[in-house]
Amino acid sequence: DTAVSQTPKYLVTQMGNDKSIKCEQNLGHDTMYWYKQDSKKFLKIMFSYNNKELIINETVPNRFSPKSPDKAHLNLHINSLELGDSAVYFCASSQGQGIGYGYTFGSGTRLTVV
């Protein structure tokens, strides 16, 4: 059983399109995150949700909109995709408020905008 699963694994799309990435965790964790890893391999946090409530929004363009229908799911919708959005997006989850607990990451979604 995959603890944190993301779909799709690969996504190739044209500039200007709108796309969504889905994430689900079966660990019973309260907090979920989206991270972006760019071509230089830096991992940066984008958003975090605790029990469906937005906790962190790290100066991400408003073309990116996270949605958490329940605490086991955190989806990422991206409008008007740009070339610079090409990256690997990782979903993660942790217990409680996330402080003092380990994070479990998904295997990533590689987004390529052409």
Place this chain on the structure above:
Amino acid sequence: DAKTTQPNSMESNEEEPVHLPCNHSTISGTDYIHWYRQLPSQGPEYVIHGLTSNVNNRMASLAIAEDRKSSTLILHRATLRDAAVYYCILQGAQKLVFGQGTRLTINP
């Protein structure tokens, strides 16, 4: 976010212990020390974390200096599967802030 300093790269041999250092001189009293690793084409993987005392688990040991300004991740017997980028992270808020990490190469 408090900063950590790690060597860019390290090399070790298979079946030998590996000590990965991390300096965090600006750590505050409530910051947790986390270690994650990322194997090629995979997501980051939790290794270990601690606050003040040394910690052991099935993957590794974490040795924390008495003043908490540095820590060392110890892999007791490296295998080729341990080749990865290892990140040392201070967590004081509800997020992990990743640095550049140490790229660990294991020689057969």
